[in-house]
Amino acid sequence: MHSTDAIVIGAGPVGLFQVFQLGLQGLHAHVIDALPHPGGQCAELYGDKPIYDIPAIAACTGHELIARLQAQIAPFAPTFHLGQQVDTLQAEPGGGFLVGTTQGTQLRARAVFIATGVGAFVPRALKLPGLEAYEGTQLRYRLDDNTRLAGQRVVVHGGDEPAVQQAIACATAPEAQRPARTTLQHRRDVFEAQPAQLEQLQALRAAGRIEVAIGVAGGIEEEQGRLTALELTTPEGTPQRLPLDLLLVRLGLVPRLGPITDWGLALERKQLVVDPATFATSVPGIHAVGDAITYPGKRKLILSGFHEATLAAFGAAEWLAGHKLPLEYTTSSAKLQALLGVASH
Numbered sequence: 001m002h003s004t005d006a007i008v009i010g011a012g013p014v015g016l017f018q019v020f021q022l023g024l025q026g027l028h029a030h031v032i033d034a035l036p037h038p039g040g041q042c043a044e045l046y047g048d049k050p051i052y053d054i055p056a057i058a059a060c061t062g063h064e065l066i067a068r069l070q071a072q073i074a075p076f077a078p079t080f081h082l083g084q085q086v087d088t089l090q091a092e093p094g095g096g097f098l099v100g101t102t103q104g105t106q107l108r109a110r111a112v113f114i115a116t117g118v119g120a121f122v123p124r125a126l127k128l129p130g131l132e133a134y135e136g137t138q139l140r141y142r143l144d145d146n147t148r149l150a151g152q153r154v155v156v157h158g159g160d161e162p163a164v165q166q167a168i169a170c171a172t173a174p175e176a177q178r179p180a181r182t183t184l185q186h187r188r189d190v191f192e193a194q195p196a197q198l199e200q201l202q203a204l205r206a207a208g209r210i211e212v213a214i215g216v217a218g219g220i221e222e223e224q225g226r227l228t229a230l231e232l233t234t235p236e237g238t239p240q241r242l243p244l245d246l247l248l249v250r251l252g253l254v255p256r257l258g259p260i261t262d263w264g265l266a267l268e269r270k271q272l273v274v275d276p277a278t279f280a281t282s283v284p285g286i287h288a289v290g291d292a293i294t295y296p297g298k299r300k301l302i303l304s305g306f307h308e309a310t311l312a313a314f315g316a317a318e319w320l321a322g323h324k325l326p327l328e329y330t331t332s333s334a335k336l337q338a339l340l341g342v343a344s345h
Contacts, residue, residue, distance in 0.1 A: 004030045004079070006316070007099050007109040009086050012040025014290035014305030015115035016069040021313035022113075023076030024336055025325075030107055032099070034122055035253075036083040036142060039066040041117050041291075042302070044253055048194075053303060065302075075341045081105050083142070085122070089263045089286075097285065111316045114272065114281070114288040115309070119255035126157060126249045131220050131227075138227040139247050152245040154179040155230060157217065159186035163250035164193040164201055170248075171209040185213040185230065185242060213242050260292070268294050278315025279308050285319065287312040 006022050008015050011033035019029045033040065039047070042062040050059045060068070081101065088100040089112065099107045123141035125132075131139060140147060149170060156167040167184040184191075184201075189212065191198060204210040215232030222228060227247065232240040266273040266282035271294040274280060279287045289308035291300045298304070318325050330336045337343070 001106050001108060002030060002079070003108045004028055005109065006030075006111045006113060007032065007097070007107055008078075008113045008115055009033075009099075010040060010115035010117060010290070010292075011035070011038040011080065011082070012115060012117055012290065013042045013065055013069055013302050014117070014309055015040065015113075016066070016073055017306050018113050018115055018289060018309040018312065019073045019076060019078045020069070021310050022316070023073065023339060024330070025313050025317035026339065027111075027313070027317060027320075028076065028078070029113075030079045030081060030109070032081045032084055032086055032101060032105075032107075034083070034085040038070060038080070038082070039063070040121065041255075042066060044121055051302070053301070055303065075339065081107075085258060087259050091283065091285070095285075110285070110320055112286045113309075113312060113316070114260065114286065114292055115290045115305075116258075116260065117255070117291040119258060121253040122256050123249065124251035124254050126217065126251065128217060128220055130222065134227045134247070138245065139249065141249050143248070147246075149173065149179045149246070150177050152179045153181045153183070153243055154246045154248060155183045155185050155213070155242060155244040156248045156250060157185050157230075158250035158252075159188070159191050160250075160252060161193040161197065162252060164191050164197050166248055166250050167210050168197065168200055168204065171204045179246075181211065182209065183211045183213050183242065183244075185215070185217070185232070187214070187216050188235065189214050213240070215240055277311065278319070279312035280315055280319070285316075287316055
């Protein structure tokens with residue numbers, strides 16, 4: 001059981017900036033996100049695309065913005081719990097909150113900040129009868145460091161950039177870690193990815209390093225408790241058997257609002273209702289910012305989320321202190337500069 005000042009649910013740009021504003025109030029944060037890396041929607045949907053409306057930055061990609069925010073919060077040393085989805089949030093009788101994840105992490109905090117955006121981004125599942133039983137063993141939606149690829153017949157299912165990237169990564173892995181066979185499987189022989197990736201895919205196909213299987217996956221084959229093959233139907237209507245040892249499904253990510261609706265918070269059209277002065281929800285001590293919320297005049301912009309995180313941090317700090325706090329400036333406050341680890345001027 002970890003105890004902390006604040007828990008931030010969501011590691012997108014607004015969640016990361018929430019950590020920064022909490023740090024300026026002297027509040028340490030733990031951050032939970034369903035993705036295995038910080039960035040949320042910003043990294044997943046426009047990681048390599050330019051953003052033009054961040055103050056004082058003429059243009060930056062989603063990845064660059066997340067890198068800048070991570071550097072900004074580094075002095076406050078937040079604790080990250082990545083690849084985990086919050087499933088329980090309970091108010092404790094003596095004050096504070098108990099937060100639990102589906103992976104079994106238990107955290108206790110004085111305040112909670114919900115920055116989940118449109119929801120937790122989770123992999124889009126491949127739905128075939130009986131396939132779910134192999135998730136975590138022969139069926140993977142994400143790879144971890146312990147996944148063994150060497151000598152395996154690996155099938156990558158999908159036709160967009162994540163699938164193309166995964167197939168290329170398998171085929172170009174160091175020889176000692178390379179699958180015995182890498183097959184990219186899609187319903188048609190058309191793939192969506194960056195031109196350089198498509199060019200590399202074509203070169204690896206020509207060299208025999210990546211095979212491509214075209215058809216619609218309609219079932220699986222099993223033998224003695226193991227997944228042995230995908231059952232395909234080719235565009236010509238011919239049944240085809242695709243042998244495998246490991247199935248890597250790369251169909252992109254979808255947002256799931258998840259259990260937020262069960263936490264007893266006031267909602268309006270599946271969005272959290274907040275007080276725009278403090279971004280407090282209907283439960284004292286729980287604040288919400290970003291695309292997860294609604295209030296008069298709300299705009300779903302990163303810039304607006306930064307404003308919301310600032311007021312939420314002030315609101316929570318004053319609620320915890322029980323009185324109004326003085327406004328200090330990073331340019332002149334020795335206290336804030338000490339928290340940031342910079343020399344006082």
